[in-house]
Amino acid sequence: MARPIWTGVLTFGLVTLPVGLYTATEDHTVHFHQLQRGTSDRIRNKQVNERTGKEVDTGKIVKGYELDEGEYVVVEPEELEEVAPGRSKVIDLAGFVDLHRVEPVYFARTYYVGPRGKEYGKVYELMRAALDRSDKAGIATLTMRGKEYLTALRAQPGVLVLHTLHWADEVRDPADVVPELPERVKADSRELRTAEQLIDALTIDWDPRDYHDAYEERVKRLVEAKLKGEDVVGEPEPPEATNVVDLMEVLSRSVEQSRSRGGEDGDGKRAADRTEAAPRRKEAGRKEAPRRKEAPGRKKPPRRRRTEDLASLTKAELYERATAADVPGRSKMTRDQLIDALSRSGAAA
Incomplete structure (x- = not known):
């Protein structure tokens, strides 16, 4: 513990x-030691006086706040502890x-x-x-x-x-660190609507277990391959940037592609092959079927609760119901706003 x-x-x-x-x-990063090429000799970092080149003991080191080049205010460790x-x-x-x-x-x-x-x-x-x-x-x-x-x-x-x-x-x-931020201009309404449709089509349930550190896995495979004397295949180059002139066409094709997949997952398998419809609420004396993850682009059937009052639900539960009811703008709503929107949509029935 x-x-x-x-x-x-x-x-x-x-x-x-x-x-x-x-x-x-916790950190799962693969860590390496520094070695001199051609040997197994470790490289160590030392605290060295840059003028004399000699190593300095930790006990003889103080902190200095630089006022000007070569001019410092010296602060002792005990003085820092006092403040x-x-x-x-x-x-x-x-x-x-x-x-x-x-x-x-x-x-x-x-x-x-x-x-x-x-x-x-x-x-x-x-x-x-x-x-x-x-x-x-x-x-x-x-x-x-x-x-x-x-x-x-x-x-x-x-x-x-x-x-x-x-x-x-x-x-x-x-604005101080990103050099080419675009000015806020009114977006083309057709492009904006199509971009929103693409977001809706690609909306998925958040489950962090669906994601993993692929780079760390490739680093481990690299180490294993070199240990076995095998060659390592590099990753493909990133795709080219979208031509602004063809933006509307690219957005439209993206929406069509997402919808035509009908919920295919990353392995090319249709979600319908491995998931069931959203479970119905349990009847008296029966257990509820386990929840299954819905595929991207599919709307969930509403989850019905017989006598439950919206005000008794947590925000996470309210958001689930808002997703099922396809309430627009739900991701930015407060708990009270979700209750109001669900009441007006009839999802409380």
Whole structure:
């Protein structure tokens, strides 16, 4: 069982919940050592005085803030420790924001948040369910390992997660770094509608298990092939850029191609060969058939609930129903907007 990397309390109004943070992700990257060509000799990085060329012990190294070329303000490690925020024990939720208002560029790392004791399970689940239903994130600051972080607390199925966020002055303005951003101009209505049709035709269910790191797999195959003395076939070149003059024609053909496939998956197999229709709701005393993943481009039949009230559903459940009902603009809707749209569409019946 993993150990928490940070422990403290999460405060929510007058509610205090003892929690621990756990690393949510792990690195599976293939790592290499540096060797001198023709030998098995490792290459090591050393801390060297650039003027004398001699190696310097870590204990004799200080930090310097450069004012001008060759001119520094020297700062001792102890002086940095004195101004460090220390090890805070509190995540104080200062307020809540709509999740869609936090742009993805602000998210840095993710941690699972767990209660420190079974006796806190009820309070923990109450907070998780409330955040899930509100579709909001709690904003707080956190001090960890001598550094202060801006954080966002949000709900996932069964667990609370804490995202560390970049500070506002750490996020670049895209206009300053992307040299050829087009100006906002009114798009051709036919092209825009066709592009939207293509997006609809290629809309799929999100399941991260459907994706994997193909490059890492190719790196491993490369190592295995070289070990066996085999040749390695390189990847094909990327396709040429679309000619803007033929944009409408390319979009139209893309839509036709997506629709004509009728839900073929990446292996060329029709989804109908390996999936069933969306399961019907269970009758009294019968189990519901397991959910199957729908193929791209197919609409799901609506899932009916006999007496369930829309207000009792989570946003994820509401979004599922909105997808089944083909509610336009659902991906940008808040939970309340989804309820309103579903009510008007008659999907609550």
